[in-house]
Amino acid sequence: MAEAVLDERALDNTSDDPRRRAPLVLGANDLVTITDKVCRVPEAPRMPRAWYVALCVSAAFTAVLAAMIGYLVFTGVGVWGLNRPVGWAFDITNFVFWVGIGHAGTLISAILFLFRQSWRTAINRSAEAMTIFAVVCAGLFPAIHVGRIWVIYWVFPYPNQMAVWPNFRSPLLWDVFAVGTYLVVSVLFWYMGMVPDLATLRDRATTRARHLVYGVLAMGWRGSARHWHRYEKAYLLLAALATPLVLSVHSVVSFDFAVSMLPGWHTTIFPPYFVAGAIFSGFGMVLTLLVPARELFGLKDVITLRHLDNMCKIVVATGSIVGYAYAVEFFVAWYGQNEYELFTFLNRALGPYGWCYWTMVSCNVVLPQLFWSGKLRRTPWVVFGLSLVVNVGMWFERFVIIVSSLHRDYLPSSWGFYKPTWVEILTLMGSFGLFFTLFLLFLRFLPMVAMAEVKAVMPRPAAEEPEHEVAARALAGRGGSGEPT
């Protein structure tokens, strides 16, 4: 009987049977097999063929990115299609897009940690890695979009012989602080959480080099109780520190627009709207990455359908918030009766960039509604497809906000039109190349699942588990810290 139940669970952990807790790890896994499964990937002498193909493609695009940046720096920002009304387009669109992607990691690792959402353990490591790589891509764009990249360091408030400070009233400066802080905290959080797993890799190392590298990275972790105590305290503190950042980064990014005078930018709902959009896009990208990764590296037991299901629920929720924001913008434009704003929004939907607007609405609001269907949430290829749609939609959202507002502002004499050049298109593609290259290297060399944390949420092996606890769990049905949502 017990075996039959186990089999059933192995097939599906997504049913919300109130009588028993759905397991977070499926299959005949115990603490050993988890370690084996996760460590197998960085320890394997060879990766699957698909990994090599993907790395080649990504690395090629990274090279393209480098070439495009070189061309840009040596020739001038004019190689992009920007012009007078439209001073920002692909550059800042990509920046906001990547910063948004970078949101899911910290949300999963910090906020869900504080809310005791144990299911996060299977995905938080890769989501955090994704965050860091996305923020790296994001940081690239503000740096290269300036006219004189060689003096970009002037945005930092450093004491200098000119006795000149940056302008603290400028939202761009706030951006520097917000994104910089976010990157630092994210890296710290990610690395600190990885220390026990790095120690595991060190301990399993078969070559001197691996032993040395992982040994240095593990910083002498021995797994003592004191280590664990300090680790968990620090983790909690960092989580508490990172939590406001999740909200602040994108709020500050939205100030770039909200603080300006431009109709279509100058609006107070931007901070929450941007944060919701960022979480939306972040989860979209996590899904894009993890659906193929769990297939490729045989981690379906750890990153289960239930995880996909949960993330899809967040996608549909945040997607609807974003859709609500779109509607409110129109309402406020009408209700405020500011002629410039009214025109900006009409022009956004019906003007020359109308097709971008409707792409955005379809991808961000309409199509994610399919996730109301549980069946679709649990069909990985559908999830993968829709996650791509979400990525596209969120990129367009930023493009629409930036370009459609800029291209027709106050004086009709200055209205213009923006078309990207091949340099901008290749730069965008190159940034994906960089992102995927970094992520593929992460998969290759670091544990993509937080083994230590996953083990903590696994049921203890039946042999160790006292009979009364089994009975109590069966009766209790819910409550307790290990409860999945």
Add this chain to the structure above:
Amino acid sequence: MSSLSGQGAGKAYWRSLEDLAGSVELRALAEREFPEGVAEEPATSRRDFLKLMGASLALAGATACRRWPVERIVPFAHRPEGYVPGEPVQFATAMDLAGAATGLLVTSYDGRPIKIEGNPLHPSSLGGTDPLAQAALLELYDPDRSTAPLRIARGQQIASSFEDVERFSRELFRQLRERRGEGLRVLSEESSSPSLREMRSRLLRALPAARWHEWEPLTRDAAREGAALAFGRPYRSWLLLDRADVIVCLDADPLMTEPGAVRYARDFARARRAEGGRMNRLYAIEPALSITGASADHRLALSRAAVALVAGRIAAELFLRCGLPLPGGAEELRHALERFERHPFRPPLVTDIVRDLLAARGRAVVLAGPGQPPAVHALVHLLNAALGNAGRTVAYAPDPDPERESHAESISALARDAGAGRVEALLLLGGNPVFDAPADVDFAGALGRVPHTIHLSLYVNETSRACAWHVPRAHFLESWGDARGHDGTLSVVQPLIEPLYDGRSPIELLAHALDDGVTSGYDIVRRTIAPALGGGDFEKGWRRVLHDGLLEGSAWAAETPSPVRPTWAPALAALAEADPSAGPGRVELVFARDLSVYDGRFANNGWLQELPDPITRVTWDNPALVSPSTAAELGVGTGDLVRIRAAAREAEVAVFVLPGLPAGTMTVSPGYGRRAAGRVGDGVGFDVYPLRVGRALWRAEAEVVPTGRRWPIASVQDHHLIDVLGMKERGRRAVRLIREGTLADFLDHPGFAKQARGHEGELPQLYRPWSYEGHKWGMTVDLSACIGCGSCTIACQAENNIPIVGKREVARGREMHWIRVDRYFSGTADSPEVRFQPMTCHHCENAPCEQVCPVGATLHDHEGLNVMVYNRCIGTRYCSNNCPYKVRRFNWFDNHRGLGPVEKMVFNPEVSVRSRGVMEKCTFCTQRIEAARAEAKKQGRPLRDGDVEPACAQACPTEAIVFGDLNDPGSRVRRLQDHPRAYGVLEEIGTRPRLKYLARLRNPAGSESGRA
């Protein structure tokens, strides 16, 4: 090396070491001696090198040791002995364009002219200029100008020298003298220069069998012939627009294209400000949409042929119905006018025009443009005489050159004779007839039959290439000459710099040909002007003329000629046959003067090429303009290439759809499509000269066929074809951005502009307001005065070292002009109202740009200027995104890369040349503020109103732009900012702009409180 050889003594003078360093001698030494030495001595040791350098320097000194002829030029405001290196000095000179000169003041910086301004004393300028005069500076420093004489044989250009030219011409003229000049022809451009006329008569006296021809593609012969018809002999006429209360323009554009337009624009604009409740009223009936038409109170778009119907109808009403006396013996004229009266076409506006003309007898003026036939001009002269306007609003003087035949006749006679082998030698003084001669004159073919041809020209142009000899021409800024203004005022053209490329002026070339002893331009001009200076001390008078830039009282004596018997009545009657509605498939081709390249001569001038046409806002092109209805009928749109067939010739031209043009017409402007203009002008636009024939230079019946191909058009406004949604919004906003009212509105509610919107109060501020202890700079633009000409744009470009970016970049929306003139249409597509609005940095009190710059590169200064610190700018472009006026300009590339040493000379040393990746924008000419401040401090006095004048305000022909200190209660700008018509653009968003506009006033007929 001509100066050393003693030949080019004419222009050899120098004032400073810099001047000398730039001298041709030194350059030639540096370029020639040294490499030759190296070539002879391949193993040059360091010692030899030093020797050579020493020798070079010694030789450079030697050039200074020669005796320089004493040719004093006199600066405008400073005595030459007070010359301070590094201090700009202004010199007066004049620019002659097709027979009418504008007096100029040129700012010279260490012997290097860097800025052209109008001469406030000169009646054709009064301080203002048109864009062409402003841009002449760039032409001076054009590296594509020809640098040395060329011998051209079978298409091969062989470098030559002046010695060769002189050897050849001496021999040629020796032979010609033996035959009393038989076979010699001279083809000149139209020129007002008395010295040239003097040289001409000397030449014709010495060589009586020679013939002098004159050709000007944008000829004003119709007016001349019209005057000859009306008065029995040709008269020059000019306007006294300040006295005109009613102006009726029949296809005329006195505010932009007539000689004296700069002056006319000022006189016109003075009466547009409703001071004392008075305003003039302007009617325009025209086939093209001209600057004058755009400023008109009433405008009627009619095909060029149909304009005569309005003229005839006005005359018929006045003479036949209103009892204006017809001149004696005018039965034929009466019949002609009756035919106009019987014509089924009932043009609107005629009743209003007739009423106003009658009410304002002696205070009105009727004008016809160069595109109208002589009979219409004659009728207009008759009208002005009968209405008592002649002598009051329009002045007449006998034409100084009454004998000459018309330009079209002259060039066709020349081509005919040359084709028949009757011309042995042809001297072309400037011009480019191979490119711009009428299409029915095979000038290139005729030129091929002339054995000896010498072309004097600034550029090796199409005509040079077809001649045997090319001689570089000295630019007017580097040679002596003289010229007369639109009213005959005499000026001396004094050089500002030694010829960069050792050219000759036409008078010098003629002097060499004549070989009569006096060969330097300086001496020729002095000889010519001596009688005009009268008795007394010649040197004193001469200095006075150079200093003032004009000879006081030298304007032509105005007469009031009386009309003769109108023998031209049948010609007028023939015009009554015109049909204002065009036939299907055929269009009337209307030739209009291009405001940038003139007749094509300025095609290689980047400033002018990139200056947007005031009406179409198109740069780097001359599209054929058609009305929306004609475009629909032809099945074409903006950017479509069409093939135009006229007079059995074809041209391919891109179409631009423009409202306000009469149905069935197509306006084209010749001068583009140059094949040998230079690196800037070659292949820009379309050559429509092939469609133009000598007997009808200004209009043609044409067939237009779409080709199905497209052509990119770079317009600085409407970069992208605008959809219906945008178009509607643009129309809605235009009337609020450019507030406008009738004279009656203004008199009833002086503050009508402020009432146009509520919510103009000051919005609350988060930041502490600025306090201005000293000055507080501000500007106003009177939209009632602005005619949209674009002089401010070019003046600013010249003053502030603004680069040009080329057609492709303009098409992408990256033009760099710091001040632009926005143009909006309102009303219907058939009769739109045109509104202009010069737009530059508003120096907002609460500047959106200042707040968002992350590095604080754009700041507010203590006198209210919004300053841009180029060195601090990192180029985020956030300021531009946040600027509601979109007046900031970003250097997308290194716009100054690859400039040669001569091109760099055009830069104003007081203004930084901006590097790649930084933002730039209007500074209110901060360098001029500082210069004026320093000057005032030196004189120990405070800055006075008018001491500081930014380049735009200085150049503005209509004084629409006023700059000054808002803290000074007596300043003009303070008074204007407090004027009831003053309003700020986008004040409601809280920018608190420093630049205020004065609402535009119009005076349409029927607004009764407005007195016409």
